[in-house]
Amino acid sequence: xxxxxxxxxxxxxxxxxxxxxxxxxxxxxxxxxxxxxxxxxxxxxxxxxxxxxxxxxxxxxxxxxxxxxxxxxxxxxxxxxxxxxxxxxxxxxxxxxxxxxxxxxxxxxxxxxxxx
Amino acid sequence: xxxxxxxxxxxxxxxxxxxxxxxxxxxxxxxxxxxxxxxxxxxxxxxxxxxxxxxxxxxxxxxxxxxxxxxxxxxxxxxxxxxxxxxxxxxxxxxxxxxxxxxxxxxxxxxxxxxxxxxxxxxxxxxxxxxxxxxxxxxxxxxxxxxxxxxxxxxxxxxxxxxxxxxxxxxxxxxxxxxxxxxxxxxxxxxxxxxxxxxxxxxxxxxxxxxxxxxxxxxxxxxxxxxxxxxxxxxxxxxxxxxxxxxxxxxxxxxxxxxxxxxxxxxxxxxxxxxxxxxxxxxxxxxxxxxxxxxxxxxxxxxxxxxxxxxxxxxxxxxxxxxxxxxxxxxxxxxxxxxxxxxxxxxxxxxxxxxxxxxxxxxxxxxxxxxxxxxxxxxxxxxxxxxxxxxxxxxxxxxxxxxxxxxxxxxxxxxxxxxxxxxxxxxxxxxxxxxxxxxxxxxxxxxxxxxxxxxxxxxxxxxxxxxxxxxxxxxxxxxxxxxxxxxxxxxxxxxxxxxxxxxxxxxxxxxxxxxxxxxxxxxxxxxxxxxxxxxxxxxxxxxxxxxxxxxxxxxxxxxxxxxxxxxxxxxxxxxxxxxxxxxxxxxxxxxxxxxxxxxxxxxxxxxxxxxxxxxxxxxxxxxxxxxxxxxxxxxxxxxxxxxxxxxxxxxxxxxxxxxxxxxxxxxxxxxxxxxxxxxxxxxxxxxxxxxxxxxxxxxxxxxxxxxxxxxxxxxxxxxxxxxxxxxxxxxxxxxxxxxxxxxxxxxxxxxxxxxxxxxxxxxxxxxx
Numbered sequence: 024x025x026x027x028x029x030x031x032x033x034x035x036x037x038x039x040x041x042x043x044x045x046x047x048x049x050x051x052x053x054x055x056x057x058x059x060x061x062x063x064x065x066x067x068x069x070x071x072x073x074x075x076x077x078x079x080x081x082x083x084x085x086x087x088x089x090x091x092x093x094x095x096x097x098x099x100x101x102x103x104x105x106x107x108x109x110x111x112x113x114x115x116x117x118x119x120x121x122x123x124x125x126x127x128x129x130x131x132x133x134x135x136x137x138x139x
Numbered sequence: 140x141x142x143x144x145x146x147x148x149x150x151x152x153x154x155x156x157x158x159x160x161x162x163x164x165x166x167x168x169x170x171x172x173x174x175x176x177x178x179x180x181x182x183x184x185x186x187x188x189x190x191x192x193x194x195x196x197x198x199x200x201x202x203x204x205x206x207x208x209x210x211x212x213x214x215x216x217x218x219x220x221x222x223x224x225x226x227x228x229x230x231x232x233x234x235x236x237x238x239x240x241x242x243x244x245x246x247x248x249x250x251x252x253x254x255x256x257x258x259x260x261x262x263x264x265x266x267x268x269x270x271x272x273x274x275x276x277x278x279x280x281x282x283x284x285x286x287x288x289x290x291x292x293x294x295x296x297x298x299x300x301x302x303x304x305x306x307x308x309x310x311x312x313x314x315x316x317x318x319x320x321x322x323x324x325x326x327x328x329x330x331x332x333x334x335x336x337x338x339x340x341x342x343x344x345x346x347x348x349x350x351x352x353x354x355x356x357x358x359x360x361x362x363x364x365x366x367x368x369x370x371x372x373x374x375x376x377x378x379x380x381x382x383x384x385x386x387x388x389x390x391x392x393x394x395x396x397x398x399x400x401x402x403x404x405x406x407x408x409x410x411x412x413x414x415x416x417x418x419x420x421x422x423x424x425x426x427x428x429x430x431x432x433x434x435x436x437x438x439x440x441x442x443x444x445x446x447x448x449x450x451x452x453x454x455x456x457x458x459x460x461x462x463x464x465x466x467x468x469x470x471x472x473x474x475x476x477x478x479x480x481x482x483x484x485x486x487x488x489x490x491x492x493x494x495x496x497x498x499x500x501x502x503x504x505x506x507x508x509x510x511x512x513x514x515x516x517x518x519x520x521x522x523x524x525x526x527x528x529x530x531x532x533x534x535x536x537x538x539x540x541x542x543x544x545x546x547x548x549x550x551x552x553x554x555x556x557x558x559x560x561x562x563x564x565x566x567x568x569x570x571x572x573x574x575x576x577x578x579x580x581x582x583x584x585x586x587x588x589x590x591x592x593x594x595x596x597x598x599x600x601x602x603x604x605x606x607x608x609x610x611x612x613x614x615x616x617x618x619x620x621x622x623x624x625x626x627x628x629x630x631x632x633x634x635x636x637x638x639x640x641x642x643x644x645x646x647x648x649x650x651x652x653x654x655x656x657x658x659x660x661x662x663x664x665x666x667x668x669x670x671x672x673x674x675x676x677x678x679x680x681x682x683x684x685x686x687x688x689x690x691x692x693x694x695x696x697x698x699x700x701x702x703x704x705x706x707x708x709x710x711x712x713x714x715x716x717x718x719x720x721x722x723x724x725x726x727x728x729x730x731x732x733x734x735x736x737x738x739x740x741x742x743x744x745x746x747x748x749x750x751x752x753x754x755x756x757x758x759x760x761x762x763x764x765x766x767x768x769x770x771x772x773x774x775x776x777x778x779x780x781x782x783x784x785x786x787x788x789x790x791x792x793x794x795x796x797x798x799x800x801x802x803x804x805x806x807x808x809x810x811x812x813x814x815x816x817x818x819x820x821x822x823x824x825x826x827x828x829x830x831x832x833x834x835x836x837x838x839x840x841x842x843x844x845x846x847x848x849x850x851x852x853x854x855x856x857x858x859x860x861x862x863x864x865x866x867x868x869x870x871x872x873x874x875x876x877x878x879x880x881x882x883x884x885x886x887x888x889x890x891x892x893x894x895x896x897x898x899x900x901x902x903x904x905x906x907x
Contacts, residue, residue, distance in 0.1 A: 024740040026733045028781070029842035031748050035774070037835025038755045040713060044706040044827045046818040049767075049809055051705075053758055056771045056801065060778050061838070067782070067790075068842060071850050077786040078871040080863050087859035087871060092786030094862075095854050098875040100790055102887050108797045109894035112804055116901045119808045128813050130705050 028068045035061035048118045048128045055114065059107040063100045070096030142211050142264060143199055145181065149174065149257035156253055157246030168236015168587065171249055175232060175256060178225035182218060189218050190616045192625055196266060196330055206327040212266025215616025219465065220263040220394050222613070223472045227386045228256045230591035234480055235378040237587035238487055248288060252379070255281035259387045263394055268317040268327045275313065275359075275391060279306045282388050286375040298374040301682065305368045306358050313355025313395075319348035320402070329398065333623065336402045349403050352395070353412050360392025360446045363420045364678035370431075370439040371679075377483030380435055381591075385442055385475035393446065393468065396453045397461075401623035404456045414454025420447025422550055425557035429657055430664065434482040434492040434565055438475065441518070441561045444554055445471050452536060458618070459539050462628050463532035465617040469610065470517055470525040470599060477514035477595035478565055481507055484588045485569060488581065494564055499574030503581040506589045508570040513596035515566020517603075519559040519650060520643065525603040525610065528630050530555055530646070534639040552646050559650020560657060606630035706827075713834050721837045724844055733843065744784060751777035762817075764809045772802040789872050 035057050042054025070093035078094035080087055122128055152159075152174055160167045185195060195213035202208075213221070235252065239245050258277035265271035280303070287299025321327040323342035324335055332339070339345060356362075361369035369389065373380055383389070396413060403409055424444030431437050445467070452464035484507050485500065486492045501508035517526030533555070537547040583589065602610040607629070615628040634640065653660075664670070674680065700711060740748075751774050758770035775798035783791035819827075858871050858879065868874035876884050 024736070024744055025846050026736040026843065027740050027745065027748055029839045029846065031751060032842060033835040033837075033839030034752060034755060035835075036838045037831040038759050040709070040834050041759060041827055041831035044709055044831070046706070047815060049764060049812055049815070052805070053767050053771050057755065057758065057774065060774055064778055064781070065838070065842065067785070067787070069845055069850075070852075071846075072785045074784065075786060077788050078859070080869040080871065082869075085863055087862070091855075091859065091871075093850075093852060093855045094858050094871040094875055095852065097787045097790055097872045098880065100787075101793055101872065101876060102883060104790070104793050104797055106887055106890055108801060109891045111801055113894045113897050113901075115804050115808045116898045119811060120901050120904065122812050129818055131818075 025068055025072050028064060028072070032061050032065045032068065035064065046130050048121065048130055051130065052111070052114055052118060056111060059103070059111075063103055063107075066096050066100055066103070142181075142195075142197060142213070143209065145178065146257055146261050146264075149178075149253060149260065153250050153253035153257060156249035160246035160249055165240075166236075167245070167249065168233050171236070171253070172229040172232040174253070175225040175228035178260065179222060179229065182213075182221045182225060185213060186218060186222075186613070189213060189215055190612050192616075192619070194330075194620075198266070198328075201270070206267075206321065207269040208267045208328070209270050210266030210328060210330075211264045212330050213264060214620040215613075215618070216394070216397055216620035217263045219469070219613055219617040220390065221260055223390075223469070224256065224259050224263065224387050227382060227472060227476050227595070228252075230476070230480075230594060231378045231382040233587050234381075234483070234591045235376070237585055238378055238483055239376060244288070248285075248376070251281055251284040251288065252382070255285060255383065255387075259391070262391055266329050268321055268329065268332075271329070272310070272314055272317055275355075275395075276307075276310050278388055278391060279303060279310060279359075282306075282372075282383050285379045285383060286372045288376055288379065289374070292374070295374040298368070298371040302368045302372050304686070305365055305682065309355045309358025309365070312351045312358075316348045316351030316353075316355060319344045319351065320399075323348065324402075333401050336405075336623070339402055340406055345403075345406075346408060349406075349408060349412065352399065352403070353416070356392035356395045356450075357416060358392070359395070360389050360450060361420075361443050362392075362416050362447060362450055363423050363443075364681075366420065366424065366443045367677065367679040367682065369443055370436050373433070373435040373439050377435065377479060377486060380439070381476050381479030381483065384439060385479055386472040389442065389446055390468070390472075393449045393453065393464075396450065397464065397621045400453055400456060400461075400621055404453075410454055410456065412454070414451050414456075417447045417449070417451030417454050418547070418550060420444070421451055421554045422447070425554040425561070428561045429557065429653070429660060432493050432495050434485070434494055434497075434569075435479070437494070437561060437565055438478055438482065441558055441565075442471075442475060444558060445475070448533065448551075448554065452533065453621070455536060455540060457536060457539065457541075458622055458626060459532065459536040461618045461621040462614065462626075463529060463536045465614045465621065465628075466525065466529035466532050466610075466630065468617075469602070469614065470529040473595045473599040473602070474514040474517035474524075474526055477510055477592040477599070478518065480588075480592040480595070481511040481514065482565070484584045484592065487588060488584050494568055496575060497569035498572045499570070500581070501570035502574065504570075504583045504589075506583055506593060510589060510592035510596040511566045511570055513600050514592065515562040517596070517599035518562035518566065520555060520646065523600060523603050523632055525599050525606075527643070528603055528606070528610075528632060531634060531639045531643060534642045538638055538642075548642060552642055552649060555646045556649030557653055559646060560653035563650070563654045564657070603630075603632055606632070710830060713830060717833055717837050720841065724837070724840045726840060726844055727847055744781075747777050747780050747784075762815050764812070764815060765806065767815075768802060768805040768809055771805070772798055775801070787872075789870070 039054045039057035039061055042050045042057060045051065045054070073090050073092045076091045078087055078091045078097065118128075121133070125133060127133070156171065159170075163170050189195065195211065197211040199209040232252065235248065239248055242248065255278060258274045258281055261274035262271055262278060265274055283299050283303040286302050287295050289295045320332065320339070323339050323344040324332045326332060358365045369384055372384055375383065421444050424440055424442075424447050428437055428440035428444060431440065449464055449467060449471075452460040452467070482492060484504075485497065488504065489497070491497060513524070517524035520526045520530035533551055534548060537551045538544050540547050611628060611630050614630065615626060618628050619626045702708070754770040754773035754777070758767045758774070761767050761770065775794060779791045779794035779798065782788075782794060858875060862868055862871045862874045866874045866878040868878065
């Protein structure tokens with residue numbers, strides 16, 4: 024399954040980068056979203072996949088019993104998801120404002136600051 | 140330890156100098172001079188100990204693991220240099236206070252020159268290669284400020300930059316050389332390195348280290364072909380020229396070579412590079428000194444020549460040569476300091492530095508003329524001056540050289556003869572003969588302007604008449620340090636009739652001849668278009684070409700990289716990543732083995748991945764904004780499902796919540812933006828597709844490479860074992876977030892808060 028996910032991550036990266044290289048600012052945001060999914064999934068897969076064994080200590084036990092899913096990548100990803108959301112929200116509002124002021128969604132029209 | 144404190148205090152005084160000057164006003168030069176004077180006394184008090192053969196070694200740990208310490212090592216060589224730096228420094232400070240009296244930035248000047256003095260003292264007292272290098276660079280930096288002191292003039296700025304670039308590049312070479320030396324010797328402490336010359340000279344690092352260090356020393360000490368910055372540096376105020384470019388800065392390279400000669404010296408490569416380079420500089424510098432008519436430029440070229448002689452002598456490396464080098468060092472510091480200060484005094488009184496327009500000043504300023512006369516005597520190498528003794532020693536060293544003594548002595552006579560002529564031009568011509576100037580109110584400059592030259596010029600004579608008081612012991616211990624073994628030197632004015640004396644006589648005759656023939660020689664040079672030829676092919680031109688090339692390169696690469704288009708920046712980043720990461724990817728297992736790991740996937744897992752793939756394609760290809768947002772949402776939910784299946788319920792819950800919010804937000808905003816239109820052409824889309832696929836492929840390959848190696852996490856077992864016992868939590872992921880890595884989470888919350896403030900501000904912002 025990890026190989027399948029490796030291919031999926033590659034596909035997400037390709038799609039995300041392609042979208043980020045478009046001239047439309049909305050596509051840029053969508054590309055950014057795809058890219059952050061790809062990165063999270065990459066970290067997740069790198070921590071190795073274990074089916075159905077969340078890192079929860081069973082009642083009565085003192086420690087996690089093998090096998091268990093690696094908790095560290097999960098902690099990293101949890102942070103990344105939340106931060107990614109913050110970035111996404113900020114970017115979305117920013118492009119809204121940019122569009123209101125500049126009147127275009129074409130990044131090529133936003134090359135110079137002094138023309139505003 | 141007191142010496143380290145002294146260095147620190149010097150820099151502190153430099154920092155406070157502008158304020159102090161504002162308080163002291165007129166007397167500031169005299170007051171500031173007390174500090175180097177105190178240094179002279181402190182160093183002088185060490186002299187007895189050092190002369191008796193007991194060097195001072197202080198270590199203050201800095202980065203001891205790397206072998207870098209702030210060590211001080213005072214032996215005879217450091218002692219001689221430190222005395223010159225602090226002694227002449229005191230005179231120069233007195234002089235500057237008067238010379239720049241009404242200058243707006245005199246306070247700043249004190250800052251720079253004290254900074255320079257501290258760096259120079261640090262350089263010669265350092266006992267560690269790295270701390271020495273730090274001080275070395277500090278002298279480059281502070282001399283940049285000093286040369287460019289009159290920063291409103293373009294020439295001054297250009298000269299300062301030139302000095303900085305040339306010595307800075309040499310400094311880089313020096314650093315590499317010093318590190319190689321440290322590698323070869325296993326230590327960066329100079330005292331320890333000095334004891335292992337034998338092993339170092341046979342090390343494979345020897346040749347590269349030597350070449351790099353020699354480049355560093357040659358740029359600093361203005362050896363051909365790096366000499367051109369020194370005459371240009373005459374843009375500096377005259378006391379600076381006197382200090383930096385006769386007694387200190389340019390001597391740093393000489394110090395370095397002398398310091399390392401017990402370690403690096405004596406080999407054929409050393410003699411070829413150091414002695415050869417020095418010999419060429421000696422002759423060319425002396426010839427070039429006849430050319431200019433500006434007093435300071437003449438002196439600058441003669442300095443180049445003397446630096447060449449010093450380098451040559453250190454390169455020769457015989458006991459006689461070391462003796463001659465140290466005597467010449469002392470003599471040169473005295474007479475060149477004096478002559479520069481005299482030139483400044485003349486300039487200060489009359490405002491002219493052109494020797495063709497100066498004459499007969501002696502009757503107006505007899506004291507200055509006396510100082511100039513004594514210094515010129517020493518420069519010309521006439522008795523009874525220390526310059527005479529050092530020139531005799533030079534001839535002796537040349538006559539006793541192992542290879543071609545006749546040729547060496549011949550070039551020695553040529554260069555010294557030229558310097559005799561130069562001494563006449565700068566030391567005698569302005570003061571004797573018919574007064575050219577008819578200015579009525581010509582008079583002697585004030586005490587502070589003639590004290591320095593008179594003392595230095597007088598010292599040049601006194602040291603020679605009674606050498607046993609100061610000159611002999613100082614030079615003996617310096618020579619001992621250069622040779623690495625105790626040596627006793629007895630300087631004498633009168634050696635009796637010997638070949639050196641005959642050569643001296645020849646020199647004076649040649650000098651008189653050059654002096655008389657100078658106009659004629661200049662005429663020949665002008666007819667041969669020598670100046671034009673130098674401007675076209677000289678090293679200065681090479682320097683300019685290099686700067687132009689650098690600028691052109693910078694412009695070209697900025698044009699290439701800074702296009703102003705976001706997607707080109709992205710492309711450069713992606714391409715660089717592909718090149719750097721992609722080139723390291725090796726997949727150790729055959730591809731067929733991967734197949735089994737695809738087949739082990741459960742059907743429902745595959746369905747999720749396929750759905751995500753379709754949604755991704757849709758997000759890329761659709762022309763509807765809402766469809767793209769929805770597709771992005773599907774991908775996100777797919778990811779969340781995968782989290783759930785592979786033991787990450789926390790991630791799944793968060794992902795579901797965040798994805799829902801994102802989709803809502805996007806829908807709300809995107810709806811107000813224009814519809815997708817096709818903006819880029821077909822070829823651009825194809826190019827981007829290829830690049831994106833390459834990047835994606837690389838990421839897949841990278842993951843496969845990592846996955847083929849087993850993961851041995853030491854962190855996971857730690858968290859598994861300690862989560863409950865240490866942090867009282869059963870959900871290990873949560874424990875990591877709020878306990879083990881709680882600070883990260885705090886940072887994350889801060890980021891979110893900042894983003895929220897940003898969003899709020901953007902929404903509330905009113906556009907006019």
